Each structure stands twice: as C-alpha cells, then as structure tokens.
Amino acid sequence: MPVYNLKINGKSHTVEADQDTPLLWVLRDHLDMVGTKFGCGIGQCGACTIHIDGSATRSCLLQVSNVGDMEITTIEGVSEDASHPIQQAWKEVDVPQCGYCQAGQIMSATAFLSQNSNPTKSEIRDAMSGNICRCASYNRIERAVELAASKMS
C-alpha cells in the first residue's frame, strides 16, 4: 500500500493508505483528526471542508494521492484554544446547535475572509451557501462571519 507524507497544520504526517482514499477518511480514520466531518461524501454539504494551500476544499472529494506537498489545514489547526477571531466570533454569537456542521462552516468562513476581509451580507450568504446546516443556525453563521470580519480588520 502506498505511503504518503502529508503536511497538516504545519506538521508532517506519514500515512499508508489506498491511493483513492479521500483525504477526509485519512484524517478521520488514519490520523485520528476527527474534527473534519463526514456529511455527504459528494461535495454537497461542506461538512468536510478543509484548506489546501489556504483555499477551502471538500476533503471528501480529494484523493490522498492528489495532495502531494500541498499544505493542509483542518479545524484542529485553526487554533487549539479557540482564540482565532473566527472562533471567537462563533463563540460570541453562540452559533452551534448540534454543532456537527460547524467545523466545516468555520473552515469555509476563514478561507472566505482571507480573500474578502470586508464582505457585504450578500457576499457572505453566497460564500457560505456551500455549507449545509441541518439545524439551520444560518442567521448566526451570517452574524458570526460579519463579526469575525470586523474583528480581523
């Protein structure tokens, strides 16, 4: 079985996995990094969102063999102590309900804000529309992204 060297959250990890294994399952099952969630497996829900070289990517669709030496960031790498302004905003607004989708939401939001630090409401709604929240915490996600933007500027 092939061996891969992955750069995740600034550290390097060696894993043995079938080449077609989605990065999602490598993270969850092989590396015990279970913050990245499984929701649909087909790129529709955003629960599995991570960053690849800083851009939001669906890890359920990315095969481990295609990662190469690109930098992977997962929810565990945003900050360990919830001190990142996005996490702070999430906390202030008290976004989560069941919480399951929230890692993916946070990863989409951080990638988005790094490209657009002063977004309008409708830009936020468009940017976050790839992430489903079945509990419909959408009003708060919108507010938290706005708040994070103001914290970061």
Added chain:
Amino acid sequence: MKQIQSPSFSRRSFIKTSALAGGGMLISFNLFQACKPEAAPPVDISQLNFNDFNAFIKIADNGMVTIFSPNPEIGQGVKTSMPMLIAEELDVAWDNVHVVQGALDTKNFTRQVAGGSQSLRHGWEPLRQTGATARQMLINAAAARWGVDPSTCTTNNGIISNANGDKLGYGEVVKEAANLDVPENITLKNPKDFKIIGSDANNVDIDKIITGKPLFGLDYKEEGMVYAVVMRPPAFGNTLKDFDATEAKAIPGVHDVIRFGDKVAVLAKDTWTAMKGKKALKANWESDEALENTEGHDKILTDLLNGTEFNTMRADGDVKKAFAEADEVVERTYESPFLPHNCMEPMNFFADVTAEKVRLVGPIQTPAGTARRVAELLERDPEQVSVEMTRMGGGFGRRLYGDFALEVAEISKLAKKPVKLVYSREDDMGAGIYRPSIKYKISASIKDKKITGYHLKEASVNSNMYGLIPNFFPAGAIENYQVDVANYTSKITTGAWRAPYTNFLSFAEQSFFDELAEILEVDRIKLRLDLLQKVKGNTDERIQYSPERLEKVINVAVEKSGWGKTEEGVYQGFSAYYCHNTHVAEVADVVLENDVPVVKKVTCIVDCGIVVNPLGAKNQIEGGVIDGIGHAMYGDFSFKNGEPQDKNFNTYRLIRINETPVVETHFIESDIAPTGLGEPTLPPAGAAVANAIKAAKGIRLYKQPFIKHMKAKAPLG
C-alpha cells in the same frame, strides 16, 4: 387553561448525598423517580453509577461545582439549560459550574444507562429542588459550625453568611454537609429573584465544537475495532435472494463479509475500505408483492379521504347537521410528501458484544429502550447491556429509533469483534424512518357569515395523529367539530419527525383559516381572535392550549411585525399555533425579486413560559422557523418500485444560508414553568410563508413542497 403540573417529589426519596474520598460532597439524584432504597451514593468520583442515579453534582472543597449528566444532547441546548436550573437554586456563579457528560469519558464512568429523554419541562421542578436542597444542606452545615439558626443565614454566589457577618465558602463546609440528613420542605426561589435563569449562557460544549474535538458518535473509536458498512434492501419490500462477495473480499483491508437477515455487512480496517467493499458486493433482490410508488400512495390516501372508514378522534356537536344547514361549505385538501430526517451526522453506532457484556456507544435519543431491545435481540440479560451516549449531530426524531444500534449489536456478535457501524448519506436517506406522507381534507360550514362546523379528515401512512393533537385549536372554538383519521399500512418505515403531525397539520389549518377569512371577508387576525374568545372558560380537560396565551402571542405578533403597516412591496403572511405546550405566532415578510417570492424576515412570538437561556432558546427558535420554511419550500421525497428516489444532497434539497430569512424573536414574559422549544416554532412557519405568497402573488398553496407546486403557476426561488 390547564397547566401540566410536575409531580411533586419527596426530596428524601430522590436525593442521596455522600462525602467523596478525594474531598468534596456528592449529591446523587434521580430526576423522575425515587432512588432504590438500596442505592448507595458513590464515595469515589470514578465510581459514578448511572444505573441507580441519573445525575450527580459534585461540590469540591474549592467551591467548584461539577454536574455529571448522561443527558443526551441533540442540539436542543438542554445540556446547557438543565444545569442552569441547578446552579440557580444552589446559588453559585455560573462560571464556577462545569458540566461533564458521561459519554466518551470511559475512565470516569463505569456504566451509563440513562433514562429516556429528559426535557426541560419535566426537569424544571426536580432540578431546582435538587439545587435548593444542596444549598440548604450547606447552610445547615455552616450554621451548625457557627452555632446559629440556619434561617438567619443567607447565600450569595457560593458564599454563606450569617447575621454577625461571618462568611464561609461552600467548599469549606462540604465535608460536614455531606453527612447531614437530606432536608424536607425546601422553598424554591421566586422567579423574580432569578439570576442565572433568564440570562444568556453559551452552549457548554462550544469550545470543543469550534476546535474540532471528538464529541460525536462518528468520532468514537476504540482500540481493536473494525468499521462496518451495511448493504440493505434497496427497495422497501425487497428481500435478499443471494449475493456474491468475491470481489468485495478481494479488496485489501476488507476483513469479512457477513449476512444477517436481508442485510450484508462489510467489515474493514477503515470506513472508506468498508464503503468500497459494499460497492463491490453483487446482490439479487426479490419481492413477493407489488412494490410501492408515490403515485400509488397519492391515490390510496385520496381514496381514504373520500371514503367512509375513519376513526373519530374527537366529535363535538353535530357536524353533519351543521353542514346540511350551511349556506356554504368550504372544502380544501392539503398534501405533503414523505420526508427523511437527514441529520447532519449520518446514523452510526459502536458495539462490543462479548460473552460477558454488550457495550454500545453512540448517538441515541432513547438509550434505555434501545438497551432493552438489544438485550431481547441478542437474548441477553438486560443487566449485561450498557449504552453510552455521545453528542448527536442532530436528531429530529430519527435517533429515537435504535435500528442502527440493533444492527451493529448483531454484527459485533457475529464478527466477535468491537464494531463501528457507519451509514453513508445514501444509506441514511435510503434506510430512513420517514415522516409519513399525509393528506388533510378540511371542511367548514358557513351559516350567516359564521363558521358553524369544522370537519378535519386525515389520511396518513402507517399511523395517525395521536395524544391531544385532535384537541388543539380550533377544538373548543367551533360548536360542531370533528376530527377523523384513516391510515394505510405501508412497507415503508415511518416515524416521528420534528413536531410529528403538527409539522404539516399546522400548515393545513393555518392556511385554511387564512382562506376562510378571505371568503368571509373578515380581517384574518380578527377571525382567529374571535374564535379564541369562544374557548375562554372552556373546562374540557383535553383542551390544553390557552386561548389567552394564544391571543397574546397573536396580538404581540401584530405589533412587533408591523402587521399591515409594511412598506410597499412587502407582503405578509400570518400563522399562529400551539403544540408541545408552547404558543407561537409567526409573521412572514415576503418580497418579489424578479417576480419570484423571497422570504426576507419572519417575526416569531413565543410563549414558552419562563425562558431559561434566552441565547440558546433563540437559537432553537431561529432553527425551527428556518427548518419549517426549508421543508415546506423544498422538501420532496418520492418512491418508485419501493425505492427512494433521492439518496443524497445533489438531488434532495435542503435550505441553504442564501435562502434564509432573518428570524426576529420575541418572548412573552411569563412566570409559568418552561415548555418545549425544539419543535413548536417549526409548524407555523409553512403557513406563514404560504399566506404571504398568497398576498404577494395571489396564488394559494395546498401542497408541499411549494417549489414544485408553484412552478406550474409561477417560478419560485
């Protein structure tokens, strides 16, 4: 109006205390029943036994309070609001309270079999009494040390004071307090003195959620476990004839392929390999009878509605006579599809079945019942079966059913290994326990411009409305009133889905009254208020909604939403409903963008009694309203030859952030015990939107999802 009273508890019977070996005091209690006389409160925190008690409070000698609760959390914030009740009466600062949920912390918990769903409504009194009792014991201990009368002592945020100005922290007297008798006759705080109840508290798990810590069932792992993915019959009504696992077994990492009943489990080293193994299985399915289709269901339900075979759930006056004497009869039919739950976290469960015990871990709303069913299935002594609960990535009713726990128990037994069962989204949507498709026919008789009779007929799949639902509004408001139900038994599995029955019934009724107001040419708010007048003073025990409380939410909704005073181009729709003991009114504001109706805002007025945690409560309310709109607009689910036609989010549409209105919430101030919030704001949402669409476009919607049934007439979204 009748309030459901919590049964009163004898504190002696449901609370026991002990001094902990490592220091501190432990209060062990059982929320909904008396402790067994022989139940011994633990003296070591590693020995918490959730068989004899269902929650514990530890007061450490530094005054810190830890609440150990095996309470399931399905996103309703109960895990936050329940400890708030304890902390309030115990009189400690909320910052000094920590909540530990048993699951996932196997070191600290021996066994956890927690009893059923413990809602805030049922916990309201016993949780406060537990806190107040512990506080009194601490006071008694301090008073004894000072040699003063306990009634001269007061507390403030974990500090006890006496009339001389002496002070002692809770932590300083825990040792003595633990050995005192549990006192009787505790007075609870007057709601106006609440400090914690009614103030905002964050979700207690928020830090773990936003940093990606393992919390959910899908995150649960144990050394030596294997992953299982199951092939189930693709169509309801199929049975497994035979299958070929040659290719599946050839995949490196696939450990085993095991048939159980009509299902086949693939066991592998990781989830992905198990999923690949399942795809490689070749199976032949058969069926004895004709398989079901959505068109067939439509016809069957329509025939039922037009037929004569009904069960009467409530009958007042003489509906037949009222209709015979009417000037006019209005009759409308409302139709809804099946709906999957689609919890964000797909179903999953862990089991380790050995000769000695059966250990189950995962997200479940009914741990006790599931433990019992697993024991029956495996023919084991129920004492040997334990269920540990994890956080749940959504429930919506789906996790009331332990089907997945039964599956994994059986697989683990056959494989003789610890097994983690994972559903793919396709498995989750395809092997659901769906909200049944339902049709309502509502008729009203009108005489001299008054509603004289009301006849509601329900045709549903597998089961019908139950409990007090037939006694909800407008029961009691119309002299001649009847509710009849009929059902058709299907092979498609159905069950509870967020706000069972009322999730669609409310749409039907609140749309019907809106239309009646148009037909009668009366103000739509006034029509509802006038009907409520007639319920006042009604002594019928079955009528549990309060006309006064419903009237109040309606009036506040009119005021807060600017009803009738909106700017040009904003169209409003009204809806008010009572269910789950909570009274709600909603106003939807719709605008036309390129002639397409878009919901911009929903004003939601809620009377749920005392609001324990407004921050969490509003989250529930926003979620319920948007969920209600999302499913009314887009939720569609059909069957062809017994097979669900949607399997994943590429074709099954859930509402997304760019389609959501802003939800503005207002609470009615109250000193009545709190009632449910997870469900009651969902049912009125569909009608509020449909009534607003009627105002905007002149189109009246009778079927869900709106998107499908508006398309023919005008595009939507």
